[in-house]
Amino acid sequence: MDRFLTADDLAKTLRQDVRAGLTGAPKTLPPKWFYDERGSALFEEITRLEEYYPTRREREILAARAPGIAAATGARTLLELGAGSGEKTRVLLDALSGTLRTYVPVDVSGDFLEQAAAGIAADHPGLAVRAVAADYEQHLPLLPGGERRLIVFLGGTIGNMPPAERIGFLGGVRATMAEDDFLLVGADLVKDPARLVRAYDDAAGVTAEFNRNVLSVINRELDADFDIGAFEHVAAWNAAEEQVEMRLRSLRAQDVRVGGLDLDVSFAEGEEMRTEISAKFRRERLEAELGAAGMELAEFWTDEAGDFSLTLATPASR
Numbered sequence: 499m500d501r502f503l504t505a506d507d508l509a510k511t512l513r514q515d516v517r518a519g520l521t522g523a524p525k526t527l528p529p530k531w532f533y534d535e536r537g538s539a540l541f542e543e544i545t546r547l548e549e550y551y552p553t554r555r556e557r558e559i560l561a562a563r564a565p566g567i568a569a570a571t572g573a574r575t576l577l578e579l580g581a582g583s584g585e586k587t588r589v590l591l592d593a594l595s596g597t598l599r600t601y602v603p604v605d606v607s608g609d610f611l612e613q614a615a616a617g618i619a620a621d622h623p624g625l626a627v628r629a630v631a632a633d634y635e636q637h638l639p640l641l642p643g644g645e646r647r648l649i650v651f652l653g654g655t656i657g658n659m660p661p662a663e664r665i666g667f668l669g670g671v672r673a674t675m676a677e678d679d680f681l682l683v684g685a686d687l688v689k690d691p692a693r694l695v696r697a698y699d700d701a702a703g704v705t706a707e708f709n710r711n712v713l714s715v716i717n718r719e720l721d722a723d724f725d726i727g728a729f730e731h732v733a734a735w736n737a738a739e740e741q742v743e744m745r746l747r748s749l750r751a752q753d754v755r756v757g758g759l760d761l762d763v764s765f766a767e768g769e770e771m772r773t774e775i776s777a778k779f780r781r782e783r784l785e786a787e788l789g790a791a792g793m794e795l796a797e798f799w800t801d802e803a804g805d806f807s808l809t810l811a812t813p814a815s816r
Contacts, residue, residue, distance in 0.1 A: 575644030
């Protein structure tokens with residue numbers, strides 16, 4: 499397995515992100531720090547909740563459209579950004595079996611990625627599986643090339659980035675693309691705000707536990723003393739930006755010590771710290787942002803209910 503990201507790199511980035519987020523106004527934390535072992539397990543539980551439709555809808559589209567994606571792209575290399583377990587990607591791997599030679603899953607969690615890649619390699623003899631431990635936002639230029647690539651970015655993760663960051667990221671992807679490469683992006687769509695909020699504030703409280711888990715990560719990794727029970731989960735619809743925002747609201751005035759940063763942080767009663775944005779899209783917005791990044795929309799598919807989308811894009815100069 500190739501490693502562009504070590505445990506020391508992750509620790510350094512965590513320190514930088516937490517210091518910047520806790521000293522900002524308003525306070526924020528990046529969502530990537532949800533995903534320690536406990537956070538990853540909680541997210542898997544979230545994907546099975548009735549309220550959380552995106553995973554099911556994306557799988558529905560993949561199942562219906564994978565043969566068409568394979569026919570359109572003829573991909574010989576599949577590069578997956580934020581691969582995780584790679585379960586959804588297996589549909590594409592099967593559909594591409596006639597042309598595909600190499601699968602390159604990329605994720606920050608090297609040990610988990612190595613295990614997942616080994617499982618896929620065992621199930622697809624003859625397919626070269628080259629796992630890469632990397633942060634796709636930092637290491638795009640270092641990722642392996644390949645003949646006729648299909649670059650895959652699923653799960654609606656594109657929505658976790660603010661607009662300017664999204665366009666910058668997509669531009670970075672475009673800069674690595676050859677003229678016969680394709681990009682496949684999963685994105686959640688704008689719909690009834692009440693339904694959107696429910697997807698991030700389930701009745702069983704799993705998402706609330708997932709949200710507060712980021713405080714457990716900081717307590718453990720940075721010797722902090724967050725009182726996790728003194729923060730409540732908030733999910734809210736930001737109509738102007740068309741995005742769901744997850745926040746942690748301080749239930750009382752309190753001071754937190756982050757020993758690993760030699761940092762003291764005060765929270766006012768009712769103060770909210772944003773931990774995630776999840777932008778929701780319209781086709782026009784996706785097309786405009788891809789265009790700003792030097793790409794053009796080739797195909798746009800939704801599930802039968804119109805809840806979620808997969809977009810196939812190509813370099814604009816093709």
